[in-house]
Every structure is written in structure tokens, then in C-alpha cells.
Amino acid sequence: MDKPIDNFWKTRLADLKKVLDSNNFQAFVAENTDEAEKIVLEKIIPETAPGSVSWGGSLTFTATGLYDTLKKRSDLKVLDTFDKNLAPEESLERRRQSLLVDLFITGSNAVTETGQLVNLDMIGNRIGGITFGPKHVIILVGRNKIVPDLDAAMFRIKNYAAPVNTMRLDKKTPCARTSYCEECKSPDRICNTWTITEKSFPKGRVKVILINDDIGF
Numbered sequence: 151m152d153k154p155i156d157n158f159w160k161t162r163l164a165d166l167k168k169v170l171d172s173n174n175f176q177a178f179v180a181e182n183t184d185e186a187e188k189i190v191l192e193k194i195i196p197e198t199a200p201g202s203v204s205w206g207g208s209l210t211f212t213a214t215g216l217y218d219t220l221k222k223r224s225d226l227k228v229l230d231t232f233d234k235n236l237a238p239e240e241s242l243e244r245r246r247q248s249l250l251v252d253l254f255i256t257g258s259n260a261v262t263e264t265g266q267l268v269n270l271d272m273i274g275n276r277i278g279g280i281t282f283g284p285k286h287v288i289i290l291v292g293r294n295k296i297v298p299d300l301d302a303a304m305f306r307i308k309n310y311a312a313p314v315n316t317m318r319l320d321k322k323t324p325c326a327r328t329s330y331c332e333e334c335k336s337p338d339r340i341c342n343t344w345t346i347t348e349k350s351f352p353k354g355r356v357k358v359i360l361i362n363d364d365i366g367f
């Protein structure tokens with residue numbers, strides 16, 4: 151067989167799309183970040199016609215180029231929660247207001263092969279938006295986030311995604327030094343609230359775009 155790795159991921163992502171669809175998510179497969187951006191701009195946004203948009207922390211989201219593109223849209227009310235010029239109080243308030251937008255975009259720390267979205271947050275605005283509030287949610291997921299089951303998802307998050315993110319954010323946590331979860335009590339701890347999203351309710355509210363590339367943590 152030619153290109154066995156390409157065929158492996160094509161099959162794996164197609165299977166996961168079917169599982170996610172059966173769990174009432176609306177799932178898509180994108181070959182790369184450009185295609186993921188195209189799905190959002192040319193399919194999801196026209197179909198949902200949002201009046202407002204915001205996002206939760208996600209390197210996958212910024213990698214698609216959607217952050218820069220959506221900020222320039224004059225037809226959308228944009229709540230930019232990434233704006234580094236905001237005072238801390240204003241930044242937190244904007245995160246609160248982002249839970250009431252028409253379209254919320256973020257990533258997922260892990261996706262199980264049984265179609266569960268697994269996430270762990272510091273503040274909770276990202277998982278809050280996934281769970282309730284925004285009318286529509288888009289989850290952008292690189293293939294590196296796919297894991298066999300819930301145990302593997304939690305291990306991945308605690309012992310890879312979280313330590314890497316603490317390093318990226320210059321947090322003063324033990325895992326930033328050791329690269330392993332130490333179940334710390336640090337004021338900078340980013341592992342505070344878990345969510346496991348087994349199904350989308352209402353059906354199709356949560357849209358998952360699986361990207362055939364290793365993106366994000």
C-alpha cells in the first residue's frame with residue numbers, strides 16, 4: 151500500500167467522525183488548518199448566521215488563522231478574549247460576556263475514540279462555553295489529541311498538556327520544572343475543573359472539526 155501513514159490517519163479520522171456524529175455532535179474532517187478555516191468560514195458561519203463570536207484559549211484555533219480573520223469581520227460583534235491590552239478586571243469580564251455569544255470557538259485537550267471531549271481548565275471560561283451559553287460551539291482538534299479512552303485522556307492532559315502549557319505560560323508550578331503532574335497546591339495551578347462532554351445537546355450544537363495534523367498541546 152502506498153502512503154500507509156496517510157491511509158492510517160484517513161481511516162482513523164473517518165471512523166472518529168462517525169462516532170462523534172452518532173453522539174449528536176456535528177463532525178467534520180479537515181486535511182489541514184487551511185481546510186479547517188474554510189469549513190468554519192464557508193460552511194458553519196453561513197449556516198448558523200451568528201451575530202456575535204468569541205473564543206476560549208486554544209493554540210489550534212490560532213493556528214488555523216481564524217483568530218486574525220474573525221477579528222476583522224465587520225458583520226460580527228467580536229469579543230476578543232485574547233486582547234493583551236485589557237486590564238485584568240476587563241479581561242475577566244469579557245470572558246464572562248463571551249459565554250453569551252452566538253458562536254464560541256475553542257479546542258479540546260483530548261478526544262476519545264468513543265467520541266468524548268475531555269477538558270481541564272484553570273478559570274473555566276473555555277469549558278463553560280462548551281457546556282452551556284453560546285448557541286453554537288466549534289471545537290478544533292488536531293489528530294494528536296485522539297486517545298483510546300477516558301483514562302488515557304486524563305493521563306494525557308495531566309502529564310503532557312498541562313505541564314507544557316504551564317511552561318508556555320511561565321506558571322510557577324512544580325510540573326513546569328519536572329514535566330509531570332505533582333497534584334500541586336500552587337496559586338498558579340491550571341488544573342482546576344474537569345468536563346467530559348459525551349454528547350451534544352441540542353443535537354449539532356457542538357461542531358467538532360478533526361484536523362489531519364498534529365496541532366496544539
